Amino acid sequence: MTFSVPLDQRLAFVRANTALAAVPFVPELSIFTATEVTPLWQATGEWLGARGLDVPFWSVPWAGGQGLARWVLDHPEAVRGKRVLDFGSGSGLVAIAAVRAGASTVRAVDVDPLAEAACRLNAEANRVAFEAACTDVVGTSLEGIDVLLAGDVWYERAASERFAAWLSNVVASGVRVVTGDPARLYVPRNVHELARYDVPTPLELESAPTRMTRILELMQASNESTTASR
Template sequence: MSLPSPSDGSPAGTCAAFVRANTAVATPPLVPELRLHLATEVTPLWQATEETLQTSNLPPPYWAFAWPGGQAVARHIFDHPELVRGRRVVDFAAGTGLVAIAARLAGASHALALEIDAFALAAIALNADLNGVTVDATVEDLVGRPLADADVVLAGDVCYEKPMADRVLPWLRGLAAAGVTVLLGDPGRAYRPDRGLERVARYAVPTSLELEDRTVRETDVWRLLPA
């Protein structure tokens, strides 16, 4: 994924400039191996995003925060690099791209970050460059499609809304049935399924009250079992 120039006048360049201007380089607490462009407050960034795009009712800027599910998956990958070493990895709902970046640092042969937010794509490119790795990314919605080139699919915090969980989980189970390793990072979100999961790790993830209702969230990494 090529790094957008903040001065080239393109949409990608505009997004890259916005990310740089509204974040600071920081280290996620559970994953000190990484440095990311992160924000500290949700509301001002949300407002700035709407002003920049001259529109309203945008989704929250998920791309600017290291959510606990993603941190837990990334930590698990660093602790068990054999899960991704030499394999092709997809980071679903990638946000900052921290999981894809962790996979590449742990030895994955290729990482593809899936996102639907142009600002997220800019953040992923900047964060990958910051950590000295290459990560491909796309805003194309691939949910429901087979991922012929994927050996491992990693996803953090995808069960926080019912429409999202209802749409994504059957697809991920289908991938697992096709032989893909699917790992979910989840800090106890409301719509995580009760069955068809095998816990492989648990981490205490320091969190901000700006994002969560507590300062530490117990976050599990689950292997999704085939349907």
């Protein structure tokens, strides 16, 4: 996948519009964060739109990602010595946690080219190393992956249906899939709950100071479906 914005410009944009800050629910890790989310999104809309880039979801630690990163650090045996893919990585928070927990290799992927830049900067800031790529892996077979981690990815119906169908096949292939879900509408039904946390969230994002976030393992099922029951 190619982009019109060179990596050095994307790196400069992330640095200029965020500040390195500890993650509220995972304070041992820090990421480049937009301290005033709404002004950033409004002020950068023209810059992003002119370059074909998306809303900067990578600029804040979403509840699902925070919860999943916390779970990985608290349960390092889930990834220790394993090959990990951080899917829909955003800032790379979950990838950083996986490296810290002892994963043998970690790859972070996101379709937003600014997320790739944020991952690179956040990896450096946390003194870890992992591969970051801007690519769409949905629908592909995952060779050389033992565990797929997906933070906060279940908030849009069409995308969630696409993810769920693919991840059902991924689970069937023997890859463990674990996701963080702060009660999004379109999380798959065929899941096993591993943990739940009350995760701090910015009011301007979630209209609440915390979100109850479940850590879920996707299970193999013959008919994949999503739910809007909550």
